[in-house]
Amino acid sequence: MDMESTATQKIHPVKNPTFSNGVYWYAVHVKSRHEFKVLERLTGSGVETFLPVVERLSRWKDRNKLIDFPLFPGYLFVHIHKVYDNILSVLKIPGVVRFLGIIPGEPQPVPEEQIVSLRKLVESKKDIDPYPYLKEGEMVRIKSGPLAGIEGVLVEKYGQHMLVLSVDVLQQGAAVKIAASDVEKT
Template sequence: MKDTAGEGGLKWYPVYTNPRAEKKAFAALIAKGIEAYLPLQRKLKQWSDRKKWVEEPLITSYLFVRIPANSQAEVLMTKGIARFVYFSGKVATMPDNQIEELKLLMASSLEMEVTEEDLQPGEKITIKGGPLKGITGEIVAHRSQKQLLVRLESMGQSILVNAPAALINRF
């Protein structure tokens, strides 16, 4: 089992940004030498005169920082950062493996959708092949398709990913 404190007491923390400030806050954190992760997804945007592919944050107003607990003030003094995310009255932390799974999801070419709906737990599964091999999650019925749910409980967010039934292993 992985240590959730990571190397040298470093932990992943979800932070809440000012509206539409995710990319600027991310750049400011990197410029300060703070390890940060901002999951971006490509979307085709339609304007009246053109279409264009743009990169948008997967989870609006959120990004992740990997810091020792005593560096929280430095993160809060970064332009664009609003506050740390709290869960049960304490600053929320994310296990290293959840961030790694999120990075793996983002590296895949599967369609994704983020929802704040409190989806009810379903059948637990593991992906047994393809770019998401080894990721565990829950099956939920959504738009009459079977989809993999990766729940980021400490943030109150859920990520739905289309996954072919042939690649799902029930346990």
């Protein structure tokens, strides 16, 4: 099975958008750049998986080509019963690092509505950009443009994100409007 057909194979509408028989979606952390290999191994072992992918134009020396990239690099979703044997069978797949959860070692289900929404978003073929999950009050760094490298606190004012650069000794700060996609956590 090639990468392209494997990635798109599992982007089908969910037949039953509610939880059934104790089967839930879980986020799985995988080794960097192993998403497609892990997807192939999991589907080959009978595990229902979902890897949201987006097409990006990749420029090479001699040509440009549309390539599938994971929307969330390093992560994919599995749909399993939360029993020890199922969790262990996923963890034994080469390239799988761990299940995500608030409590270490305890997989946390991903709400079905979020999976359904992700599927619709990916199926829409719209231009989708990954967006950093940022919370107000977090320390962030501007990653591109003339202000690249500046660090500050992310705040929201009048519905817009602002980066506040603090001068501690003066106990003063300066704010600049910024798109959340232009910053990264420090």
